[in-house]
Amino acid sequence: MTDTLARRRGIALVAHDARKDDLCSWAAANRAALSRHRLLATGTTGRVLGERAGLRVERLHSGPLGGDQQIGARIVEGVVDVLIFFFDPLGAHPHSADVQALQRLAALRDIPSAYNAATAQFLIESPLLHADIPCRTVSAV
Numbered sequence: 001m002t003d004t005l006a007r008r009r010g011i012a013l014v015a016h017d018a019r020k021d022d023l024c025s026w027a028a029a030n031r032a033a034l035s036r037h038r039l040l041a042t043g044t045t046g047r048v049l050g051e052r053a054g055l056r057v058e059r060l061h062s063g064p065l066g067g068d069q070q071i072g073a074r075i076v077e078g079v080v081d082v083l084i085f086f087f088d089p090l091g092a093h094p095h096s097a098d099v100q101a102l103q104r105l106a107a108l109r110d111i112p113s114a115y116n117a118a119t120a121q122f123l124i125e126s127p128l129l130h131a132d133i134p135c136r137t138v139s140a141v
């Protein structure tokens with residue numbers, strides 16, 4: 001299938017502060033592939049992706065202010081096909097309950113999810129992203 005026929009997916013991008021450099025580097029390296037999709041992100045992540053990777057991103061609220069929950073709601077609404085969440089495995093966060101809830105919904109709804117660049121690369125290169133079939137196998141929970 002050619003790129004022009006590639007299906008447009010909803011890709012949610014989130015990074016904790018300690019991982020924003022990693023996410024921006026990964027996103028900049030994959031800018032062409034990412035820009036074919038509908039991107040949404042928590043507030044600060046969306047801003048830095050725009051500034052540093054040149055991507056057009058729908059920005060929700062900042063994570064600690066409810067952005068993770070907004071991404072979770074978008075998952076439930078069915079507009080997120082892929083979650084890329086570079087969380088900080090070494091730090092404590094005041095909104096860790098929201099982070100857990102987002103990860104739980106992603107698991108519940110069978111959303112392909114990446115928590116690091118290695119897995120994100122698998123997802124962005126997956127033929128599933130470009131095929132006219134659902135990314136997930138669970139259609140209704």
Ligand SMILES: O=C(CO)COP(=O)(O)O
Nearest residue numbers: 042043044045062063064
């Ligand atoms: O805290 C976050 C995810 O839990 C990310 O939020 P920001 O993108 O606003 O920094």
